[in-house]
Amino acid sequence: xxxxxxxxxxxxxxxxxxxxxxxxxxxxxxxxxxxxxxxxxxxxxxxxxxxxxxxxxxxxxxxxxxxxxxxxxxxxxxxxxxxxxxxxxxxxxxxxxxxxxxxxxxxxxxxxxxxxxxxxxxxxxxxxxxxxxxxxxxxxxxxxxxxxxxxxxxxxxxxxxxxxxxxxxxxxxxxxxxxxxxxxxxxxxxxxxxxxxxxxxxxxxxxxxxxxxxxxxxxxxxxxxxxxxxxxxxxxxxxxxxxxxxxxxxxxxxxxxxxxxxxxxxxxxxxxxxxxxxxxxxxxxxxxxxxxxxxxxxxxxxxxxxxxxxxxxxxxxxxxxxxxxx
Numbered sequence: 001x002x003x004x005x006x007x008x009x010x011x012x013x014x015x016x017x018x019x020x021x022x023x024x025x026x027x028x029x030x031x032x033x034x035x036x037x038x039x040x041x042x043x044x045x046x047x048x049x050x051x052x053x054x055x056x057x058x059x060x061x062x063x064x065x066x067x068x069x070x071x072x073x074x075x076x077x078x079x080x081x082x083x084x085x086x087x088x089x090x091x092x093x094x095x096x097x098x099x100x101x102x103x104x105x106x107x108x109x110x111x112x113x114x115x116x117x118x119x120x121x122x123x124x125x126x127x128x129x130x131x132x133x134x135x136x137x138x139x140x141x142x143x144x145x146x147x148x149x150x151x152x153x154x155x156x157x158x159x160x161x162x163x164x165x166x167x168x169x170x171x172x173x174x175x176x177x178x179x180x181x182x183x184x185x186x187x188x189x190x191x192x193x194x195x196x197x198x199x200x201x202x203x204x205x206x207x208x209x210x211x212x213x214x215x216x217x218x219x220x221x222x223x224x225x226x227x228x229x230x231x232x233x234x235x236x237x238x239x240x241x242x243x244x245x246x247x248x249x250x251x252x253x254x255x256x257x258x259x260x261x262x263x264x265x266x267x268x269x270x271x272x273x274x275x276x277x278x279x280x281x282x283x284x285x286x287x288x289x290x291x292x293x294x295x296x297x298x299x300x301x302x303x304x305x306x307x308x309x310x311x312x313x314x315x316x317x318x319x320x321x322x323x324x325x326x
Contacts (some may be wrong), residue, residue: 009300011293012036012071014062014087015078016049019101019124022286023076023293024053029281030293036072038065040079062087069094073300076293077101078124081172085110092118097299099124099292102179102309106171108318111311118311122296125179125309125317126288129295132248132276134307137184139240139250140233145214147234150181152324153225156204167325174324177229179309179317180245181219184233186212187316190323195221207323221324239270246287248276 011032013020016039027034038059039046046058059065062079066087069075074097077087084104091098092114101124105111127133140146154174159166181187188210195205204221211217230243239251251270259266281290295305 008033009073009297010035010071011073012038012065012075013055013078014038014065014075015080015101016043016045017078017080020076020078021049021053022289023078023099024049024055026281026285026289026293027053029285029290031297032074032293036065038062040083063090066090066094069096072096074098074296076296081105088121089114092121095120097296098122099296102314103171103175103318104314105318108315108322111315111318115312115315119304120299121311122292122299122305123309123311123314124292125176125183125313126286126292127176127180127245128183128307128309129288129291130245130282131279132242133180133184133245135248135250135276136231136233136240136242139235139238140184140213140215143235145216145235148181148185148215148217149220149232150177150218151220151222151225151227151230152177152204153222153227153229156223170321170325171318175317175321177231177245178219178320178324179313180231181209181217182313182316182320183307183309184231185209185215185217187217187320188212190320193323195326207320209320219320219324238273246278250274250276 009032011027011034013023016037024034034053034055036057036059037046037049037055041061050058075091077084077091077100084100088100088104097120099122152174154169157166191208191210193207196203204223207219209217228244233240237253240248242248250273252273253271255269255271257267278287282288295308298305
C-alpha cells in the first residue's frame with residue numbers, strides 16, 4: 001500500500017512583535033507550516049520568537065525574505081506601520097498570497113495606485129471574521145434597508161505642547177470599526193458632516209454615509225466618552241446590537257411592565273431573541289485570526305475569501321477616518 005505524505009503550505013512572517021505572535025499562534029490551526037521569519041536588521045527578538053514557535057529559518061532582512069518567494073507559499077507582513085508600504089510593494093509583486101496588517105499607512109492616497117493590482121493581498125481587518133459580525137451581516141442582507149449607527153468613543157487626548165489633538169488611535173484602532181461599517185453596508189460616500197469643537201475636549205460629531213443598500217447609516221464620533229464601541233442595526237421591531245464587537249444580541253419587540261404601587265414607573269425592556277458569541281477558535285486564539293489565516297491559506301489553493309478585506313477596503317476605511325478628523 002503506497003503512503004502519500006501530505007505537506008502543508010509554508011508560511012513566512014515579517015515582524016516579531018505582539019501581532020506577529022498572534023499570527024504565529026494561529027498558523028498551525030489555520031493549515032500552515034510556519035517556516036520563515038524576519039524582522040528589522042539587528043532585531044533582538046527574532047531568536048526568542050524562533051525558539052518559542054519552532055521556526056526553523058531566520059532571515060536577517062525582511063526584503064531578502066520577500067524576494068526569495070520560492071521558499072514560501074504565503075507571507076504575513078506584521079511589522080511597524082512605517083515599514084509596511086515598502087514591504088507591501090515588494091510582496092505584492094511576488095504574486096504569492098500576502099496578509100498585511102492594518103492600517104498599512106495613515107494616508108489613503110498612499111494606497112490608491114495599487115488598488116487595482118493587488119488580487120493576492122488580504123488586509124488584516126480580523127474583526128470581519130467574528131461570528132457576531134457574520135450574524136450581523138446576515139441580518140442586514142436578509143431584509144429591507146436598516147437604520148444603522150456606529151459609535152466610536154475613541155481616546156483622542158489634547159496635546160497641550162503641540163496645541164492640537166492626538167488622533168493616532170483613530171488610525172490604529174478606530175479603523176477596525178470603520179472597516180466594519182464598510183463591510184456590512186458598502187459605503188459609497190459621505191453625505192454630510194457636523195462636528196463640535198469645544199476648546200480642548202474634542203467632543204466629536206456625526207458623519208452621514210451613503211451606502212449600497214440604501215441604509216440610513218451614521219457614525220457618531222463621541223471622542224473620549226466613557227463607553228465601549230457600539231454598532232446598532234434597526235429594522236422595524238428588531239435590533240441587532242454589537243457592544244462590543246466580540247458579542248452580538250438580536251432583540252425583537254419590547255416587554256412592557258405597567259406601573260404598580262410597588263414600582264410606579266412603566267418599564268420597557270427589549271426582548272432578547274438570540275445571542276451570538278465567539279467560535280471555539282476565537283476563545284483560544286486572538287479572535288478572528290485563525291479564520292483570517294485560513295482565508296490566506298485558501299489563497300494558496302486558488303480560493304479567494306468573500307470576507308477578507310482588500311486594499312480597496314483599506315483605502316475606504318482610511319478615507320472615512322480622514323473625514324472624521326477633517
